[in-house]
Amino acid sequence: MAQRLSDNxxxxxxxxxxxxEDYWYITKQECRFSNLCYIGEVLSRWNPNGKENYExxxxxxxxxxxxxxxxxxxxxxxxxxxxxxxxKRNAAGYAPKDLTPVFWKIREITNGDYRDTSLYxxxxxxxxxxxxxxxxxxxxxxxxxxxxxxxxxGDVTGEYSISKEEFKIFVATAARWSDFFECASSIIxxxxxxxxxxxxxxxxxxxxxxxxxxxxxxxxxxxxxxxGNTMYIPKDCIDAVRIKIARYELxxxxxxxxxxxxxxxxxxxxxKPKQIIFFGAPGVGKSHYxxxxxxxxxxxxxxxFHPETDYSSFVGCYKPIMNEERPGExxxxxxxxxxxxxxxxxxxxxxxxxxxxxxYLFIEEINRGNCAQIFGDIFQLLDRNEAGLxxxxxxxxKDLESYLCERFKGCADELDSIADGLGNGTILCLPPNxxxxxxxxxxxxxxxxxxxxxxxxxxxxxxxIDVSPVNEKGEAVVRRVVNGKYCYEWGxxxxxxxxxxxxxxxxxxxxxxxxxxxxxDGSGDIPVNDFVAKVVFYLWNDIYKDYGEDPESIFYFSGDxxxxxxxxxxxxxxxxxxxxxAVDYRIVDAFFxxxxxxxKLLES
Numbered sequence: 001m002a003q004r005l006s007d008n009x010x011x012x013x014x015x016x017x018x019x020x021e022d023y024w025y026i027t028k029q030e031c032r033f034s035n036l037c038y039i040g041e042v043l044s045r046w047n048p049n050g051k052e053n054y055e056x057x058x059x060x061x062x063x064x065x066x067x068x069x070x071x072x073x074x075x076x077x078x079x080x081x082x083x084x085x086x087x088k089r090n091a092a093g094y095a096p097k098d099l100t101p102v103f104w105k106i107r108e109i110t111n112g113d114y115r116d117t118s119l120y121x122x123x124x125x126x127x128x129x130x131x132x133x134x135x136x137x138x139x140x141x142x143x144x145x146x147x148x149x150x151x152x153x154g155d156v157t158g159e160y161s162i163s164k165e166e167f168k169i170f171v172a173t174a175a176r177w178s179d180f181f182e183c184a185s186s187i188i189x190x191x192x193x194x195x196x197x198x199x200x201x202x203x204x205x206x207x208x209x210x211x212x213x214x215x216x217x218x219x220x221x222x223x224x225x226x227x228g229n230t231m232y233i234p235k236d237c238i239d240a241v242r243i244k245i246a247r248y249e250l251x252x253x254x255x256x257x258x259x260x261x262x263x264x265x266x267x268x269x270x271x272k273p274k275q276i277i278f279f280g281a282p283g284v285g286k287s288h289y290x291x292x293x294x295x296x297x298x299x300x301x302x303x304x305f306h307p308e309t310d311y312s313s314f315v316g317c318y319k320p321i322m323n324e325e326r327p328g329e330x331x332x333x334x335x336x337x338x339x340x341x342x343x344x345x346x347x348x349x350x351x352x353x354x355x356x357x358x359x360y361l362f363i364e365e366i367n368r369g370n371c372a373q374i375f376g377d378i379f380q381l382l383d384r385n386e387a388g389l390x391x392x393x394x395x396x397x398k399d400l401e402s403y404l405c406e407r408f409k410g411c412a413d414e415l416d417s418i419a420d421g422l423g424n425g426t427i428l429c430l431p432p433n434x435x436x437x438x439x440x441x442x443x444x445x446x447x448x449x450x451x452x453x454x455x456x457x458x459x460x461x462x463x464x465i466d467v468s469p470v471n472e473k474g475e476a477v478v479r480r481v482v483n484g485k486y487c488y489e490w491g492x493x494x495x496x497x498x499x500x501x502x503x504x505x506x507x508x509x510x511x512x513x514x515x516x517x518x519x520x521d522g523s524g525d526i527p528v529n530d531f532v533a534k535v536v537f538y539l540w541n542d543i544y545k546d547y548g549e550d551p552e553s554i555f556y557f558s559g560d561x562x563x564x565x566x567x568x569x570x571x572x573x574x575x576x577x578x579x580x581x582a583v584d585y586r587i588v589d590a591f592f593x594x595x596x597x598x599x600k601l602l603e604s
Contacts, residue, residue: 004185004189005181005182005185005186006182006185006186006189006190006196008182009170009173009182009183009185009186010186010196010199010200010203012173012205013169013173013200013203013204013205013206014199014203014204014205015204016205017173017203017204017205017208017209018204018208019208020208020211021135021136021137021138022135022137022138022173022205022208022209023138023172023173023205023208023209023212024133024138024142024171024172024173024174024209024212024214025133025211025212025213025214026081026084026212026213026214026217027077027078027080027081027084027213028211028213029074029075029077029078029080029081030071030074030078030081031081031213031216031217031219031220032216032220033085033117033124033127033128033220034070034114034115034117035070035071035074035114036078036081036082036085036087037087037103037106037107037110037114038067038070038071038114039071039074039078039079039081039082040082040087040088040099040103040107041067041107041112041114042057042058042061042062042067042071042079043079043082043088043094043096043099044096044099044103044107045061045096046058046094046096048094048095048096054076054079054094055076058075058076058079059076062074070114070115076094079094082099082103084131084217085102085127085128085131085265086100086102086127086130086131086265086266086267087099087100087102087103087106087127088100088103089266100266100267101266101267102123102127102266102267105120105123106120106123108358109123109274111289121222124220124221124222125221125222125223127265128143128217128218128220128221129141129143129144129221129244130261130264130265131143131217131265132256132258132261132262132265134256134258137175138174138175138176139175139176139256139258140174140175140176140177140256141248141252141256141261142172142214142217142218143217143218143221144244144245144248145171145174145177145179145180146167146171146218146224146231147223147224147233147241147244147245148177148180148245149162149170149171149174149180149183149184149187150162150224150231150232150233150241151233151238151241151242151245152180152181152184153184153187153188154233154238156184156188157188159232160232160233160235160238161230161231161232161233162187162230162231162232163229163230163231164215164229164230164231165229166187166190167214167215167231168206168209168210168212168215169190169200169201169205169206169209170183170186170187170190170200171183172209172212172214172215173205173209186200215231218231219231222237223237223240223241223244273384273388273430273432273433273434273435273436274435274436274437274459275382275384275435275436275437275457275458275459276436276437276438276458276459276460276461277366277437277438277439277440277458277459277460277461278290278437278438278439278440278461278463279439279440279441279442279460279461279462279463280441280442280462280463280464280465280513281441281442281443281465281508281509281510281511281512281513282441282443282512282513282516282538283512283513283514283515283516283517284463284464284465284466284513284514284515285463285466285469285513285514285515286439286440286441286463287364287439288515289463290362290437290439299345299357299358299359299360300359300360300362301338301341301342301345301359301360301361301362302338302362302364303337303338303339303361303362303363303364304363304364304365304368305363305364305365305366305367305368305369305371305374306365306368306369307368307369307370309369309370309374310370310373310374311373311374311375311376312337313337313374314337314338314339314374314375315336315337315339315340315376315378315400316334316335316336316337316339316340316399316400316403317334317335317399318332318333318334318335318399319332319333319334319335320332321333321335334399334400334402334403336403338361338363339361339378340400340403342359342360342361342434342436343428343430343431343434344404344407344408345359346359346430346431346433346434347408347411347415347422347431348408348411349433350431350432350433351411351414351415351418352411352414356431356432356433357433358433358435359433359434359435360435360436360437361434361435361436361437362437362438363436363437363438363439364438364439365439365440365441366438366439366440366450367440367441367450368441371450371451371454372451372454375454377394378394378428379453379454379457380392380394381393381394381428381429381430382430382436382457382458383457384430384432387432388431388432388433389418389419389429389430389431389432390428390429390430393419393421393422393427393428393429394427394428395426395427395428396425396426396427396428400425400428401424401425401426402425403425404424404425405423405424405425407425408422408423408424408425411423412424438458442508442509443509443510443542463513465494465498465508465511465512465513465514466513466514467491467492467494467495467498467514468491469514477514477524478524479491479514479519479524479525479526480524480525480526481493481525481526481528481531481592482525482526482527482528482602483528483531483585483588483589483592484528484585484602485601485602486589486599486600486601486602487525487600487601487602488592488597488598488599488600489597489598489600490514490526491514492597492598493592493595493597494512494513494514496595496596496597497512497539497554497595498511498512500552500554500595501539501543503552504543504544504547504550504552504553505543510542510543512535512538516534516535516538517530517531517534517535528583528585528588529583531588532576532577532583532588533577536573536576536588536591537573539554539555540555540572540573541573545572545573549570551568553570554591554594554595555570555571555572556568556569556570556571557571557590557591557594558590558594559586559590560590560593561589561590561591561592561593561594562593562594563593563594563596571587571591575587576588576591
């Protein structure tokens with residue numbers, strides 16, 4: 001009788017698998033990618049030169065509220081697993097400097113909150129696909145092999161799925177890429193031949209390989225789903241996986257370069273450009289948050305929109321300039337503005353680089369300018385494909401084209417290899433590493449409404465009001481309004497005033513964020529003059545001046561500030577500052593008392 005592929009696989013299971021050198025093995029510690037990022041976060045905070053060793057440092061942090069939901073029962077040895085996922089360079093030892101660009105990229109994207117994996121799922125997929133298993137008997141990429149087996153099974157049976165038991169017995173015991181058909185054939189026989197199934201289950205290889213954790217590793221991929229004990233490719237992902245495997249087979253040699261594979265695993269090569277508008281009430285920290293998203297100021301180009309901003313002041317135009325060597329001599333040349341500066345910086349840092357830098361274009365107050373007029377046809381570039389490039393290129397005007405042609409002389413050929421015409425400036429196409437981030441103050445959204453065609457090209461992130469924020473060390477940020485010998489807690493004031501604003505406007509747009517006004521020094525105290533000039537003036541001018549004698553107005557209070565005193569009257573902003581540079585302390589105290597904000601002696 002002819003030898004069947006499944007017979008060969010059974011023989012390997014019975015005699016050829018004796019240790020974790022013979023099957024897909026990974027440490028028994030944490031396998032969930034997001035949890036490993038939290039372990040990386042712990043490592044990033046450790047000081048190797050301090051008095052505390054890493055084990056005690058890890059045990060101390062893992063039970064804190066920040067980490068306990070994700071790594072609370074994990075041992076510090078799980079840090080080893082960071083290497084398997086390309087988050088850490090060296091498997092041995094614990095050194096924060098060994099954390100890879102992949103980890104720092106994810107940390108940048110999430111700001112240290114790794115729960116929402118959708119923010120960096122593209123990186124997770126890329127890292128899982130790069131993992132390589134190399135032992136004395138095995139050399140392959142487990143994620144890609146799993147996909148290949150599932151595709152083969154699906155094309156034969158119509159079901160692109162396997163059980164976890166089938167994964168451990170047949171898939172996780174494969175040694176080479178060419179084993180995929182033998183693996184699929186054995187699984188089909190395992191399902192239909194009871195005698196074969198019993199022999200496979202009783203084999204020594206089955207018992208040993210049951211220790212594999214690779215099924216938990218590959219589950220991190222977005223195109224592989226798990227339902228109970230079944231692992232499968234979702235129907236809407238089958239074509240994408242098929243293309244992925246086709247590209248893999250066309251570009252990977254039979255003999256895998258393990259050193260190159262490990263280098264790719266530890267390098268952050270995936271760019272998913274961020275195109276986000278951060279919106280919220282004034283003072284919620286939108287601009288401050290943007291600063292946390294980039295590592296270096298040299299990678300940032302800033303612009304603030306206002307009613308007079310137009311296409312020329314955003315992109316650039318021909319302008320007369322003075323000849324510095326010959327004062328008085330005027331010449332004309334194209335003067336690039338924020339968009340063009342960011343665009344050229346991004347392409348120049350992208351082409352020919354194995355690890356391109358992220359470039360950021362920050363647009364402050366995006367809704368204070370007429371976006372349709374400012375962007376013009378450039379708004380078409382905001383549609384990005386899966387590679388991060390603009391889905392549709394546009395033709396620039398001749399002035400910009402000439403400037404780009406000159407600017408890109410040194411890298412024109414490389415740019416043209418990406419898109420014909422990119423190098424000589426005849427087309428515009430956003431690169432994958434150009435991120436465009438903007439802020440929008442919801443209290444000003446009526447200035448220039450943003451149309452739906454423009455809106456859908458952005459991700460929108462709402463910045464909520466936090467009246468009790470913490471700093472990077474997890475400590476509460478304290479702010480007080482100082483009024484003579486008394487002071488008032490800023491956070492308590494915000495909670496009270498925002499509830500009143502919502503009650504009278506039925507909107508959060510006009511509410512105040514914690515960072516609406518900042519102290520002038522490091523004390524955390526807000527002088528009463530600043531409070532009146534910035535806070536009271538905003539409340540009166542932008543919200544309450546049209547409410548007249550409305551009893552719900554916060555400016556409707558008695559002279560002593562007692563909310564139970566029926567002798568109330570309407571105050572206006574000039575009552576708070578009756579003279580130039582002078583504030584009426586009594587009115588300010590009454591204002592706070594009427595809101596129910598606790599008054600404290602400054603010394604306390």
